[in-house]
Structures are given as structure tokens and as C-alpha cells.
Amino acid sequence: MNRYPQVTVDLKKLLHNVKEVVALGKASQVEITGIIKGFTGIPEASLMFQKGGCTMVGSSRLEQLERAKEIGVTIPLMLIRIPMLSEIEEAVKVADSSLNSEREVLEALNKEAGKQGKNHGVILMADLGDLREGFWDKEELINTASYVENNLKNLTLLGIGTNVGCYGSVAATPSKHQELVDLKDDVEKEIGRPLKIVSGGATSSIPRLMENNMPEGINNIRVGEGIILAKDLRDLYGYDMSFMYQDVFTLKAEVIEIKTKPSYPQGEIMFDAFGNKPEYVDIGVRKRGLLAMGKVDYGYLENIYPRMKGVKVLGASSDHTIIDIEDVEEDIKIGDILEFDLSYASIVFVTNCENVRIVIKE
Numbered sequence: 001m002n003r004y005p006q007v008t009v010d011l012k013k014l015l016h017n018v019k020e021v022v023a024l025g026k027a028s029q030v031e032i033t034g035i036i037k038g039f040t041g042i043p044e045a046s047l048m049f050q051k052g053g054c055t056m057v058g059s060s061r062l063e064q065l066e067r068a069k070e071i072g073v074t075i076p077l078m079l080i081r082i083p084m085l086s087e088i089e090e091a092v093k094v095a096d097s098s099l100n101s102e103r104e105v106l107e108a109l110n111k112e113a114g115k116q117g118k119n120h121g122v123i124l125m126a127d128l129g130d131l132r133e134g135f136w137d138k139e140e141l142i143n144t145a146s147y148v149e150n151n152l153k154n155l156t157l158l159g160i161g162t163n164v165g166c167y168g169s170v171a172a173t174p175s176k177h178q179e180l181v182d183l184k185d186d187v188e189k190e191i192g193r194p195l196k197i198v199s200g201g202a203t204s205s206i207p208r209l210m211e212n213n214m215p216e217g218i219n220n221i222r223v224g225e226g227i228i229l230a231k232d233l234r235d236l237y238g239y240d241m242s243f244m245y246q247d248v249f250t251l252k253a254e255v256i257e258i259k260t261k262p263s264y265p266q267g268e269i270m271f272d273a274f275g276n277k278p279e280y281v282d283i284g285v286r287k288r289g290l291l292a293m294g295k296v297d298y299g300y301l302e303n304i305y306p307r308m309k310g311v312k313v314l315g316a317s318s319d320h321t322i323i324d325i326e327d328v329e330e331d332i333k334i335g336d337i338l339e340f341d342l343s344y345a346s347i348v349f350v351t352n353c354e355n356v357r358i359v360i361k362e
């Protein structure tokens with residue numbers, strides 16, 4: 001039975017996007033780690049990252065990496081959130097490598113890897129100003145690199161990395177990347193061998209590939225949004241992203257009511273379902289529709305965009321979305337399915353919500 005709400009994933013379009021970003025990387029000797037957390041690691045979609053030429057698949061969630069492995073992803077898996085002490089056993093079992101910044105965690109990984117008779121790869125994260133994860137003190141990073149190299153026999157120091165543009169909104173400029181390359185040189189001097197991976201950032205680093213100004217030495221970036229949606233670089237940075245599909249994911253919802261009603265609530269206005277006091281604008285009597293999906297399904301109302309011309313999203317409660325359809329040319333009927341584009345944030349919600357069916361389009 002075809003039930004709604006539904007999110008469809010177009011695998012052909014996704015594969016196209018993966019290949020485009022991999023090709024961009026190749027031109028600058030930069031390998032792409034495909035990040036699957038943005039779509040809750042839907043396994044069929046994760047497989048496209050491998051098929052399209054990513055050299056690693058990464059997620060902040062071990063369950064997603066595990067499901068990728070189960071469906072047949074054979075390239076190395078990377079845990080891109082600092083491992084929790086409570087997940088060390090699972091991390092060593094499932095992930096081939098992880099991003100790290102704490103000696104205590106590295107000790108635990110080393111011990112567990114020994115227990116499992118495995119070797120675990122580590123990338124030490126440098127915080128270059130975005131103020132999320134990573135060593136702030138560069139000496140501390142260099143000393144830790146040396147410690148991993150010489151004392152933690154079940155770990156392999158794969159390289160160093162950084163993350164920008166996540167918390168502190170810091171831009172991935174060539175000079176930020178150069179800082180990471182300089183740090184790589186210091187680490188290599190300290191340990192006396194070249195590092196395999198220098199991971200320069202996420203989607204916000206793609207402009208360096210498009211403008212051909214990625215400093216030499218950066219040889220990896222970790223990309224989620226820039227592959228699965230490719231909207232940020234277009235909408236926030238003004239790049240021409242028309243070579244990518246922006247509609248890999250489609251949210252579909254069913255119309256359950258169509259009525260002509262006033263646009264201004266009648267009665268004393270107090271609070272909505274979430275304890276807020278929204279502003280309502282009286283634009284007279286309008287034709288409106290009610291959809292059987294709500295904030296529980298997609299999180300934020302501002303992050304879903306109707307594809308049909310003239311449909312305006314007015315508001316939502318947990319399980320209902322209210323739309324203005326007065327200006328729509330088509331004749332919308334009860335039971336019709338309306339389609340929505342999504343933002344990166346709403347893709348996470350809809351794919352993570354058990355009420356929303358995930359439909360794979362081969």
C-alpha cells in the first residue's frame with residue numbers, strides 16, 4: 001500500500017551528484033569521503049557513494065555505518081564524531097577510522113583494538129577557529145600525534161583534519177587550509193614520515209575545488225550536503241550549481257481537507273500548539289488545504305518548499321500542515337499528493353521519522 005507522508009530518494013540523481021563532486025576532487029588530487037548522516041544513512045543511498053567513487057563513507061552515527069556495511073559498502077568507514085567512551089567497542093568493530101581530539105579516547109580505542117585484534121585508523125582534528133571539535137593548542141596536537149605514532153600500537157595515525165563552517169560559521173578560505181597544511185608539515189617533521197590523509201573540511205570546501213585554489217597538501221574532504229542536496233553553495237554562496245540535481249529527495253504528503261476559510265483566526269488569540277503567539281495577517285477569505293503531515297515529520301516549517309506553483313505554506317502543528325491554495329491553477333482534490341523540496345535539515349528529519357515512509361527510486 002502506498003502510504004503517506006513519504007520521502008523518495010532518486011538513486012540515479014544521487015549517483016550523478018556523487019560522480020560530479022568526485023570528479024571535481026580528482027582534478028585537485030582531493031579524495032571525497034561521502035557523508036551519509038544527512039539522510040540517516042539510508043543504506044541504498046550510502047551504496048551510491050561507493051559506486052560514484054568516494055574513497056570512504058563517513059557518519060557521526062555508528063548504526064548508519066553498520067547498515068552501510070550490511071548492504072555491501074566495502075570501502076573504509078569513518079566515524080566523523082569523536083567516539084563516545086560508551087561506544088568504543090562498537091566503534092572499533094564497525095568503523096575503520098575515526099576523528100579524534102582526546103587522549104583518553106585514543107587510549108581506549110587502542111586498548112579495544114588490541115582486544116579485538118584489529119588496527120584502528122585515527123585522524124587528529126585541529127580546531128582552526130570554528131570552535132567545535134579539535135585541538136586548539138597546536139603543540140598538543142603534534143605531541144598527541146607523536147604519542148599515537150610511538151605508543152599506541154593498535155592505532156594507525158592516518159592524518160589530520162579540520163572542520164569549519166559548522167558552529168562558528170568560519171569560511172573555508174585558502175589561508176585556513178594553508179594553516180592545516182603547515183600543521184601537517186609540523187606533524188610530519190615530528191614523526192618522521194608523511195601523513196596519508198589531510199582532511200580539509202566539508203561541503204564549504206568545495207569552492208576551493210571549483211576555483212582551483214585548494215592549497216597543495218589537502219587531499220581529502222568530507223562531503224554531505226554538497227552531494228545530497230547541493231543547495232547551500234548555490235543559495236548561500238552564489239555558485240552556479242546547475243550541474244547538480246537539487247531534487248534527489250522529494251517529500252510527498254496527502255491532502256485531507258480543502259475549504260474556504262478566513263485567513264485571520266476567529267476568537268481571542270492566545271497560544272498555538274507549541275506555546276508560541278504567532279502573528280496572523282488578515283488577507284480575507286481564502287481557499288486552503290490541509291495536509292496529513294506536520295512538524296513531527298519534518299521539523300521546521302521553513303524548510304519544506306512546495307513544488308506546485310501558487311501553493312503557500314501557512315503554518316503547521318505536530319501532524320497537520322496548512323496551505324493556502326487560492327492562487328493555484330490546478331484543481332487540487334482530496335486525496336491528491338503534493339510534493340515538496342527539502343532543506344538539508346529537513347532531509348534529516350523526514351528520513352529519521354518512523355511516520356515517513358522511505359521510498360527508493362532505482
Ligand SMILES: *Cc1c(COP(=O)(O)O)cnc(C)c1O
Binds near residue numbers: 035225
Ligand atoms: C557533518 C560533517 C561533515 C559533512 O558536512 P556537510 O556540510 O554536510 O558536507 C563533515 N565532517 C564532519 C566532522 C561532520 O560532522
